[in-house]
């Protein structure tokens with residue numbers, strides 16, 4: 683039996699949530715959500731998106747439900763999660779022979795920086811977007827962050843490094859671009875996909891963005907849903 687009133691409420695809630703997401707991540711700053719959004723909007727139809735673990739896969743899930751059917755999404759968890767992502771993505775580009783974008787975190791990139799060797803000589807456009815938030819910022823949203831740790835102890839989990847990746851790209855003969863706004867990120871990905879071979883695009887994201895955006899999204903979602911359904915969210 684179709685409950686039209688229920689379907690209507692769910693679709694209104696979905697629209698309200700989409701609007702809430704837009705108000706939080708569509709403010710012109712290059713936060714975590716804006717990286718995912720710019721990247722998805724740059725994907726040509728029929729291309730390949732290799733999704734890294736930690737925040738990238740979660741950001742995609744959170745902010746980009748609309749377009750994911752237009753291209754092939756590939757993911758792997760290596761042996762332990764963040765290992766082997768660069769070599770794996772280069773392999774996916776070589777096998778698919780289609781424009782390929784890899785979306786990975788900075789620690790994941792550093793973990794498999796040697797995998798850049800495998801991206802040499804690719805005959806297809808291959809763009810590695812590194813969301814550089816200076817560490818493994820997922821840990822700031824895990825239970826470990828709620829322990830009463832000093833910031834230096836939490837840093838043993840987040841492992842900030844202060845590095846930038848231009849020299850790593852040039853060591854392996856790859857192109858490199860840095861982006862600090864959503865529109866420059868989009869331009870950099872478009873340029874990378876317009877030519878064969880590998881480009882590393884470093885998206886500079888404030889280290890606090892993941893946590894502040896998650897908090898703001900939760901609050902925006904709560905108030906959006908409260909308006910729709912005051913009895914359960916009042």
Ligand SMILES: Cc1ncc(C[n+]2csc(CCOP(=O)(O)OP(=O)(O)O)c2C)c(N)n1
Pocket residue numbers: 735736737738762763764765786787788789790791815817818819820821
């Ligand atoms: C080989 C391996 N080592 C360590 C981990 C634990 N781990 C999970 S997420 C993560 C941090 C990843 O950082 P980054 O790639 O910068 O992603 P962010 O959390 O900032 O999105 C680490 C170290 C793992 N999953 N796999």
Ligand SMILES: [Mg+2]
Pocket residue numbers: 787788789813814815816817818819
């Ligand atoms: Mg990171």
